Amino acid sequence: MPRSTVDVSHALATVLNGTRVVSTAINLPGPVTAHRLAALGAEVIKVEPPTGDPLASMAPIWYDELRQGQQVVRLDLKSDEGRASLHEFLADARVLITSIRPSALDRVGLGDLDERHPHLLHVEIVGDTTEPDDAGHDLTYEALAGLVEPPQLPQVPLADLLGAEQAITATLGGLLGGLTGPLRVGLGDAVRGVNASVRSGLTGPGSLLGGATWRYDLYATADGWVALAALEPHFIPRTLTMLGLDVEPADRSPVEDAFAARTTQEWMRAAKELDVPLAPVQQPSSR
Incomplete structure (x- = not known):
């Protein structure tokens, strides 16, 4: 039930x-x-x-x-x-x-x-x-x-x-x-x-959640930005498939290039299909 x-x-x-x-x-x-x-x-x-x-x-x-x-x-x-x-x-x-x-x-x-x-x-x-x-x-x-x-x-x-x-x-x-x-x-x-x-080094510049890995970062798309949070190991192969990459990149360049080639909505549809933790970066309300 x-x-x-x-x-x-x-x-x-x-x-x-x-x-x-x-x-x-x-x-x-x-x-x-x-x-x-x-x-x-x-x-x-x-x-x-x-x-x-x-x-x-x-x-x-x-x-x-x-x-x-x-x-x-x-x-x-x-x-x-x-x-x-x-x-x-x-x-x-x-x-x-x-x-x-x-x-x-x-x-x-x-x-x-x-x-x-x-x-x-x-x-x-x-x-x-x-x-x-x-x-x-x-x-x-x-x-x-x-x-x-x-x-x-x-x-x-x-x-x-x-x-x-x-x-x-x-x-x-x-x-x-x-x-x-x-x-x-x-x-x-x-x-x-x-x-x-911050004290433990989990967040802050250069930390795991502060830019040290390509799997947890913000990326520019063709028309905006997305937030990628693929930290757990089981998300890695799905994310690579979504990005069209065969192996984990040594730097961010391939990931940045991939995201820049498509619109935010296109990436959101792909992420939904492959179960990848991705979200559009919304702009604060101007009201």
């Missing part, structure tokens, strides 16, 4: 039903975290400053995606009225997400949140847990982790996104364990945890 495929998003959509989450976190890691928790069924109240979340002007499409299904309110947390409104929201909440330096939280008069709301699980997203008051952003944390190749800037904000994943895990783990109080997550910690591929 064939097994049915489970739609994970649908299956988990009610996991956090009845759980109220208040997030004062703006920019990227906090909104990504809140978005995922809302997708799991949580009731999310997104608190923004009077001027709104900066992400709305930097990436309006992504901002709109991340706030779907949430109640968005604007409060001036530097004012007595704004703080009073926040405390009202927190009275019935189970989770609070913040992404502000501890010293800044103190300066706006919210340094006593954990004492005032002992029922809350407070997920604090900071730059780095070792020095949470130091200034920084995704680029600085990626640079410190050795994930930046100058002069190119990162194409994906890994520290922000991995930090969000850790915040999601901390939230779910904290709720599962019945925890209250602060749980601190650091963006710098998150990328230090994934730079093992």
Whole structure:
């Protein structure tokens, strides 16, 4: 009897039903975290400053995606009225997400949140847990982790996104364990945890996954680019057959010449037929 495929998003959509989450976190890691928790069924109240979340002007499409299904309110947390409104929201909440330096939280008069709301699980997203008051952003944390190749800037904000994943895990783990109080997550910690591929020599210029073998690389076609990832031994003969080569090449030249002779779609049809791990290189959306 064939097994049915489970739609994970649908299956988990009610996991956090009845759980109220208040997030004062703006920019990227906090909104990504809140978005995922809302997708799991949580009731999310997104608190923004009077001027709104900066992400709305930097990436309006992504901002709109991340706030779907949430109640968005604007409060001036530097004012007595704004703080009073926040405390009202927190009275019935189970989770609070913040992404502000501890010293800044103190300066706006919210340094006593954990004492005032002992029922809350407070997920604090900071730059780095070792020095949470130091200034920084995704680029600085990626640079410190050795994930930046100058002069190119990162194409994906890994520290922000991995930090969000850790915040999601901390939230779910904290709720599962019945925890209250602060749980601190650091963006710098998150990328230090994934730079093992660079430290171990698996990735990076000249490494196995960084250009050392013709079997794992990018190639220009007649009308674009393709990504070849034929690492395992059983893919080698199939790839050589697809390329029209009798033996493994001593350098890239025969492979480059072969790919350049046909269009991307022609190569994709051939790869599908021979079961070769090949993909077209898509251009980032210009929307």
